[in-house]
Amino acid sequence: MEIVIVCVGKIKEKYLVTGIEHYIREIKKTIPVSIIQMDDEKAPENLSVAMEEQVKDHEGEKLLRVIKDDMYVITLEILGKEVTTDAFIKVIKKAGQTNKDRICFVIGGSLGLSEAVLKRSNTAISFSKMTFPHQLMRLILVQKIAEIRDYL
Secondary structure, eight states: OOEEEEEEEEEOOHHHHHHHHHHHHHHTTTEEEEEEEEEEOOOSSSSOOHHHHHHHHEEEEEEEHHOOOTTTEEEEEEEEEEEOHHHHHOOOOHHHHHOOOOEEEEBBBBBBBBHHHHHHSEEEEEOOOOOHHHHHHHHHHHHHHHGGGGGO
16 A cells, blocks of 8 residues: 655645654655645635636646546545544555555645545545644644554
8 A cells, every 4th residue: 555645735834844754754664655745826815716616626637637547535625524543544444445556645725625626536534623724734644644554
């Protein structure tokens, strides 16, 4: 099993970069893992709904270019199924039992994911009913994977 994390937006805060790098090193001790980072679309404040959809569509096109057919796609979504740590382990184990070679986690930008990416998703999960900045969500995701890697 290999894990690929595909995400929108660069992380500028040093403490987040340091934390993510720490957990990636931990994961790599037992599971191959990589992060593919896309630039987010530049958008002014106070976008109309139509403009928000356009931004998400552009970001979605970039995401879908790197999401391959051999990937089991797990999107992190506000409306995804809320999971506990045990349920998260089950989601990853289930993904590993498919005919897909890689598990791909997708984290969208600040506006979320496009409809096309949501349709490509095999499973949609949420770590909380609260919303988190997408940069922080990347840290939370790699921390959870590092925490459970020995159970996979």
